[in-house]
Amino acid sequence: MxxxxxxxxxxxxxxxxxxxxxxxxxxxxxxxxPSDAASVDLCRQLIHQIVALTDRSIGxxxxxxxxxxAAHCLLPTAxxxxxxxLSGAPSPxxxxxxxxxxxxxxxxxxxxxxTARWTSQQVRVSAAGAGAEGPAxxxxxxxxYGQKDILGAKHPRAYYRCTHRNSQxxxxxxxxxxxxxxxxxxxxxxxxxxxxxxxxxxxxxxPHNPHAQAALQGLAARLTVTTDAAIAAAALPPMxxxxxxxxxxxxxxxxxxxxASDSNGCAPGVSPCPVPGYADWGSHGDLREVVSACAxxxxxxxxxxxxxxxxxxxxxxxxxxxxxxxxxxxxxxx
DNA sequence: TTCATTTGACCCGT
DNA sequence: ACGGGTCAAATGAA
Numbered sequence: 001m002x003x004x005x006x007x008x009x010x011x012x013x014x015x016x017x018x019x020x021x022x023x024x025x026x027x028x029x030x031x032x033x034p035s036d037a038a039s040v041d042l043c044r045q046l047i048h049q050i051v052a053l054t055d056r057s058i059g060x061x062x063x064x065x066x067x068x069x070a071a072h073c074l075l076p077t078a079x080x081x082x083x084x085x086l087s088g089a090p091s092p093x094x095x096x097x098x099x100x101x102x103x104x105x106x107x108x109x110x111x112x113x114x115t116a117r118w119t120s121q122q123v124r125v126s127a128a129g130a131g132a133e134g135p136a137x138x139x140x141x142x143x144x145y146g147q148k149d150i151l152g153a154k155h156p157r158a159y160y161r162c163t164h165r166n167s168q169x170x171x172x173x174x175x176x177x178x179x180x181x182x183x184x185x186x187x188x189x190x191x192x193x194x195x196x197x198x199x200x201x202x203x204x205x206x207p208h209n210p211h212a213q214a215a216l217q218g219l220a221a222r223l224t225v226t227t228d229a230a231i232a233a234a235a236l237p238p239m240x241x242x243x244x245x246x247x248x249x250x251x252x253x254x255x256x257x258x259x260a261s262d263s264n265g266c267a268p269g270v271s272p273c274p275v276p277g278y279a280d281w282g283s284h285g286d287l288r289e290v291v292s293a294c295a296x297x298x299x300x301x302x303x304x305x306x307x308x309x310x311x312x313x314x315x316x317x318x319x320x321x322x323x324x325x326x327x328x329x330x331x332x333x334x
Numbered sequence: 335t336t337c338a339t340t341t342g343a344c345c346c347g348t
Numbered sequence: 349a350c351g352g353g354t355c356a357a358a359t360g361a362a
Contacts, residue, residue: 145353145354145355145356146353146354146355148351148352148353148354150351150352151350151351151352157352157353159353159354161354173353175353
């Protein structure tokens with residue numbers, strides 16, 4: 001993206017968010033260490049700092065004149081979210097978003113056997129650390145049951161269902177599609193919740209598995225949690241280059257952080273990695289989602305004596321009661 | 335032998 | 349008719 005001149009406010013906001021990112025990396029490092037009371041305390045301190053910084057960033061974003069327009073575009077009220085139709089998605093990618101979500105947001109399922117009560121969550125996942133064939137393992141075992149070429153999309157969409165669908169009637173499915181603009185990125189749409197029991201999940205990891213950390217790293221550095229409401233927001237009529245000049249017209253999607261800190265040979269250490277995509281953070285939506293990832297981590301703060309090292313990825317679930325009005329997409333600990 | 339993947343056909347909503 | 353989602357037979361890998 002070619003933003004001509006970045007305002008001081010935005011630069012300051014980005015600076016704040018860079019600090020947030022550094023704190024998240026510190027948190028990641030801390031989570032790698034053997035967890036004891038001291039490390040848990042340190043994690044909590046880091047989380048407090050992250051929360052404080054994100055609060056400041058949000059305040060800056062709301063006060064910054066050149067971001068408020070974008071904020072109006074991207075932060076609809078909860079009432080708006082409920083009222084806005086999901087039409088008008090501009091790209092094949094957003095097609096995956098809007099079209100796929102309609103059956104789940106609207107009462108009537110579009111496809112046969114579609115479950116109207118299903119929820120859906122979208123994430124954009126970097127595949128840099130997981131090979132070119134697909135995004136990293138998300139902790140569940142999936143079985144591919146189909147693949148389709150999607151109109152207007154360069155890459156086919158793969159359909160997966162939970163391996164335990166038959167044995168445990170687990171309704172979870174996901175769709176994975178490589179993004180058009182970046183082959184290293186995958187749009188993953190999760191439908192339904194896993195009802196399969198952990199004990200029966202043959203591919204479950206041992207307690208000290210890297211995926212637990214990958215989950216947190218993903219939150220902080222690789223994943224963009226995009227709720228239905230956010231997708232709806234992305235498809236809002238006001239989201240036009242005219243009315244939303246600060247926003248990139250390329251895609252309603254955004255990558256939480258361009259830094260694949262654990263996958264590009266760039267150690268997720270204290271020293272910050274180069275951030276090649278920062279200049280591309282052209283929208284408040286992008287910034288907001290970075291904040292979201294941080295806030296998701298901060299949600300862990302309230303956990304009693306959370307042993308992050310031992311926490312399995314499956315402990316996370318998307319907070320479906322997420323309120324776009326004032327909160328952020330978050331993960332909760334069931 | 336079992337399980338996962340591939341892929342063409344089918345179903346269903348628009 | 350078209351496009352997206354699912355089914356199920358064929359195939360391959362462990």
